[in-house]
Amino acid sequence: MEIAVLLKQVPATESMIEISDDGSAIKTEGINWVMNPYDEMAVEEALQIRADTGGTVTVFSLGPEKVAEALRTALAMGADTAVRIDPKGKPLDGLAVAKVLAGELKKGAFDLIVGGHRAVDDDNFQVGPAVAELMSIPHISMVIKQDVADGRIRCTRTIDGGTLVLETTLPALITTQRGLNEPRYASLPGIMKAKKKPIDTRPLSETGTDPGAPMVQILAMRLPPQRKGGRIIEGDRAGDKAVALVKALREEAKVI
Amino acid sequence: MPQGILAVTEQADSALKNISFEVISTGKKLAETTGGPLTAAILGAGVDAMASQAAEYGADRILLADHEGLKDGLADACIQAVAQLVASADPAVVLIGATSLGKDIAARLSARLNAPLAMDCVAVRADGDRIVATRPMYGGKVLADVSLNGSPAIVAIRPRAMEAVAAQGAAGEVETVAVSLDGSTLSLVEKHMETGKIELTEADVVVTGGRGMGGDDFAVVEALAKALGGAVGASRSAVDEGWRPVSDQVGQTGKVVAPNLYIACGVSGAIQHLAGMASSRVVVAINKDPEAPIFSKCDFGIVGDLFDLVPALTAEIEKLKG
């Protein structure tokens, strides 16, 4: 199986996010950048499939030089090759990113493409299904279990209020959901080996894909209203506190 | 010229879901500035009875895609149907619920139509001839206004972010569109729905248990949720411990919930957890540690052992409800 993984580097989820002075981006100083947690699951799943079926795992990321760190993490986990597409500062929206990635993926002969169901920075939920659409292949989102056999993939995916078991033909694209696996940590020898592996870097202008001007633009960012410290309900015993809380919820907050 | 708004609905158990009314109502409001018509799209098998529900919320026109292949709500069949309904209605704006199905449809539709998409939005307005949507980013730590330049502008709306308002006087003329689903490539092997469970993202009340539950016995929070007619959530720690299924997880890598009342029991209030519940209207924290960070992000807090407090609260609520 030839497997491609799409991955993104994002601020660690514990990051404090501040907005830049022009209000259209976040401040990047002091941020700890990591591989998107859903993409870690994508790398892990690809490695597990490779262990069963043989083949290769190629990881793709679109982004500035810094994202090479996330690609190296994937190599250290065990991916075979890494490709970075460098936008050279060109602004891209979610669909534009999908166009560029689909263009590069079409140059390979991948049986399976694995991505995260969302990146925890833009929270766009878009790139995976859009890539599948642009490649005219099926996709299954939010997968928590998969089996590949005889040119087909069978997946359990989460939906609102339940799960579906779906089957489709390869090539296909799937996106990961929590519960699929526990991503491995890179081993020390893996990290050493990954340091020496080259990263195939492709400037966007040389890919042959013109994603066009972004159709979605960020006009302004702001911080949502923050809750202040709550009122602590006092009372001697649990029952007294319960009475006081219910009264507050009923008379002040009017939620019950 | 594309004009008007297409509101794509979703159903469960032969009724439109709440999110569908939220989407239609959002369309109704938006149409005041963009102009109409407001068309509601209903897709499924045997769905004609639902048309009147869409009309009650103000749809001028209702397009039905009625096809056996749509009965299970599989993404690839729905995407084909929606694409054909969009071609038929030629709207300037497509509104859809950002549910797990709606997100799949929206993402593929944007690629198919080469159209701009704003996902999981909490507000949308027209600014001159462009659409501006507000969407949370970075796990809700930021709200961004984004402009959509292109047609149709696809806006996926977060469940419970907009109000569903019944509207009178709409014509609600119904038209059936014959759709072809030849391109379907997914086959359904099995569908498993958790019966009798309120979906977290749709719940009015959510009671969450964290690591403070100390084990998989969630009886006390379940009883409180039941008394309040709400759903039970879990922190990631409670999920990682194997006490609750992943589908119960609230947070940045779980579900984003926005109930009227959120009660966190034995949850410390990590930033990733707060990301999933910050837009709740009223937050109550129950924790035995007075220094727990959750107390600085709630409206009401009680310091104490949840195993004493939660049953006392349940008893008090039951008394109230008679």
Ligand SMILES: Cc1cc2nc3c(=O)[nH]c(=O)nc-3n(C[C@H](O)[C@H](O)[C@H](O)COP(=O)(O)OP(=O)(O)OC[C@H]3O[C@@H](n4cnc5c(N)ncnc54)[C@H](O)[C@@H]3O)c2cc1C
């Ligand atoms: C990439 C990433 C993504 C994450 N995503 C999420 C996410 O989506 N959702 C999420 O929840 N977390 C997420 N986390 C984990 C998060 O950082 C915290 O570890 C987690 O939320 C802690 O869960 P908790 O509050 O239940 O447990 P703890 O932090 O251990 O807190 C338990 C609390 O229970 C209290 N307690 C104990 N016993 C009692 C008792 N008898 N009565 C009352 N109070 C009691 C304690 O005082 C304590 O405050 C993520 C972490 C990472 C790194």
